[in-house]
Amino acid sequence: MADLAVGLLGKVLKNPVMNASGTMGYGVEIEPLWGIEKMGAYVTKGLSLKPHHGNPPPRVFEEKCGMINSIGLHNIGIEAFFNVYMPFFKKKDLPVIINFFGFSEDEYVECARYIKPHRLILALEANLSCPNIKAGGISFGKEPESVYRLIKKIKSVTETPVIAKLTPEVTDIVSIAIAAYEAGADGLTLINTVPAIHVDIENRNISIRGGLSGPLLKPIALKAIRDCSEKVPIPIIGVGGIMDWEDCVAFFMAGARAVQVGTATFLDPYAIPKIIDGLRNYMDKKGYSSINNIIG
Amino acid sequence: MNDFEAEVIRNEQIIKDFFIIEFSLSKPIEAFEPGQFVMIKIPDQRVFLRRPFSIYDLHGDSLSILYKIKGEGTRLLSKAWKGVKTQILGPLGRGFNINIPDIFKPVVIAGGIGIAGVSLLIKKLKNIPDIFYGCTEEMELRLIDHIKSKPVFFATMDGSYGFKGDVITLFERHFQGYNSPIYVFACGPLAMYKSLKEKIPESIHCEVLLEERMACGLGLCFGCVKKTIDEKEPYKRVCKEGPVFDIWQILL
Numbered sequence: 109m110a111d112l113a114v115g116l117l118g119k120v121l122k123n124p125v126m127n128a129s130g131t132m133g134y135g136v137e138i139e140p141l142w143g144i145e146k147m148g149a150y151v152t153k154g155l156s157l158k159p160h161h162g163n164p165p166p167r168v169f170e171e172k173c174g175m176i177n178s179i180g181l182h183n184i185g186i187e188a189f190f191n192v193y194m195p196f197f198k199k200k201d202l203p204v205i206i207n208f209f210g211f212s213e214d215e216y217v218e219c220a221r222y223i224k225p226h227r228l229i230l231a232l233e234a235n236l237s238c239p240n241i242k243a244g245g246i247s248f249g250k251e252p253e254s255v256y257r258l259i260k261k262i263k264s265v266t267e268t269p270v271i272a273k274l275t276p277e278v279t280d281i282v283s284i285a286i287a288a289y290e291a292g293a294d295g296l297t298l299i300n301t302v303p304a305i306h307v308d309i310e311n312r313n314i315s316i317r318g319g320l321s322g323p324l325l326k327p328i329a330l331k332a333i334r335d336c337s338e339k340v341p342i343p344i345i346g347v348g349g350i351m352d353w354e355d356c357v358a359f360f361m362a363g364a365r366a367v368q369v370g371t372a373t374f375l376d377p378y379a380i381p382k383i384i385d386g387l388r389n390y391m392d393k394k395g396y397s398s399i400n401n402i403i404g
Numbered sequence: 405m406n407d408f409e410a411e412v413i414r415n416e417q418i419i420k421d422f423f424i425i426e427f428s429l430s431k432p433i434e435a436f437e438p439g440q441f442v443m444i445k446i447p448d449q450r451v452f453l454r455r456p457f458s459i460y461d462l463h464g465d466s467l468s469i470l471y472k473i474k475g476e477g478t479r480l481l482s483k484a485w486k487g488v489k490t491q492i493l494g495p496l497g498r499g500f501n502i503n504i505p506d507i508f509k510p511v512v513i514a515g516g517i518g519i520a521g522v523s524l525l526i527k528k529l530k531n532i533p534d535i536f537y538g539c540t541e542e543m544e545l546r547l548i549d550h551i552k553s554k555p556v557f558f559a560t561m562d563g564s565y566g567f568k569g570d571v572i573t574l575f576e577r578h579f580q581g582y583n584s585p586i587y588v589f590a591c592g593p594l595a596m597y598k599s600l601k602e603k604i605p606e607s608i609h610c611e612v613l614l615e616e617r618m619a620c621g622l623g624l625c626f627g628c629v630k631k632t633i634d635e636k637e638p639y640k641r642v643c644k645e646g647p648v649f650d651i652w653q654i655l656l
Contacts, residue, residue, distance in 0.1 A: 130625065130626075131620075131624055131625060132624050133622075133623050133624045133625075133626070137622050137623040137624055137644065138622065138624065140405045141405065141406075141407070141622075153626075159636070159637065161637070161638055161639055162626065162629070162639055164631065164639075165616055165617070165628070165629050165630065165631075165639075166616070166617045167617075167626070167627045167628070167629065168453075168617050168618070168619045168625065168627035168628070169617075170451075170452050170453050171452070172450070172452070173452065174452060175452060175453060175619060177619070177625065177627060179625070179626050179627060182626050182629070182639060184637065322452065371619075373620065373624060374453060374454075374619045374620040374624070374625060375445070375452070375453065375454065376407070376491070377407055377493060377620070377622060378407060
């Protein structure tokens with residue numbers, strides 16, 4: 109049987125499939141359906157130094173080929189996550205990627221400093237789509253200079269590998285990827301949701317803003333991965349519109365070393381285990397012994 | 405909880421815009437609580453996300469949903485023919501507390517399609533509840549045909565049957581007459597809950613079933629929240645901490 113194990117950021121994961129941040133709660137919620145340890149790693153909901161209440165409802169909007177969410181970074185805070193939920197992942201012996209954010213450079217840095225190196229903490233995934241309040245609300249991830257400065261600062265306070273999760277809403281994602289790499293990022297996650305608006309024609313409401321996700325993101329993500337992987341030597345975790353194992357294979361071929369599955373889980377809560385099984389069957393059928401045969 | 409393969413057995417219009425759809429599930433559902441819900445994959449490619457529906461009736465592998473056409477999802481569901489196959493995830497969320505002490509007289513208040521959320525509760529309560537049902541017109545009374553054997557107080561907005569006005573005003577008229585303590589269960593629109601909250605003292609136990617747009621139904625996405633009085637974490641997930649909430653805990 110094909111081996112799905114993949115080396116990533118100095119560790120070996122049993123397979124290259126994870127959830128996308130914010131699409132699998134705090135991890136415990138999926139337990140009644142399937143064991144979360146089936147995944148290569150669990151990615152936390154975006155965490156911050158202090159808890160965030162998030163946006164008032166409604167927070168999700170359906171589009172014809174996807175959905176827009178404006179959860180507003182609702183989370184219990186980094187400290188509560190470690191106290192309440194980390195024991196669950198220790199019991200499961202499942203590697204965890206801590207997705208985190210801040211509204212200032214200091215908040216990112218303090219958050220990264222708080223997280224002490226641990227055998228199960230695979231990496232810190234910095235969500236760079238967050239608005240920088242001091243810079244008038246423009247997101248950190250939109251300028252190579254601000255990405256470079258932020259990643260450099262985060263790297264200086266942690267020994268845990270740092271992944272930069274990039275927003276696709278930029279003129280040139282490759283220049284952002286290069287800035288993250290030059291600042292010392294150990295990996296990239298490509299791509300975050302696409303900023304979008306939902307127009308409520310019933311109430312003539314044009315103020316609903318959020319992140320678009322779903323299958324239509326796949327070709328956008330594939331291009332970002334392909335373009336960045338040609339210029340940047342660090343591993344790329346691909347995310348955006350993956351619905352099935354066929355999509356995953358496309359991501360690996362485009363240059364991703366691992367993948368994250370998000371919205372697909374909302375449509376089918378078994379999407380991730382099905383993808384893992386599908387990948388294995390595909391490799392067996394093609395005669396690939398290792399996932400490395402299709403990566404890159 | 406499971407994600408069941410389901411086949412449409414019947415999908416009947418009861419009255420204009422109101423339907424009962426019955427599914428045969430691949431496996432029986434053993435344990436569930438009245439007030440819990442399921443996420444149904446609408447068998448039409450035009451609908452992206454699943455839709456949440458209260459469990460209306462459930463016997464082993466036979467699941468029924470009472471629904472009203474409100475948007476594209478329910479409109480397309482109403483076109484699902486006998487034999488159509490789909491997926492149903494459930495039972496989900498936290499249901500009503502049916503094990504209330506005997507000293508309480510149960511009172512069930514439902515508004516319009518809200519009857520879908522409390523129908524099973526009425527069946528499962530140990531003591532026969534007083535039922536207050538309000539709707540816009542007499543035609544909708546057909547939705548409670550099956551529970552007419554139990555005491556029901558009716559209100560119609562147009563006065564075509566029973567009390568003329570809203571169901572909370574009707575309930576208020578009876579409220580002072582209760583000699584023993586009551587325990588209220590309600591399912592209906594937000595305006596009904598707001599009015600109910602104003603009319604009863606905080607000493608009354610009252611559980612209400614909420615609805616909200618959902619993506620996953622499992623507590624994964626934090627998309628379906630409702631604001632509560634909890635200052636530490638005000639927004640609670642309707643799909644996980646609910647859909648049944650203590651009326652005194654939520655902000656309406």
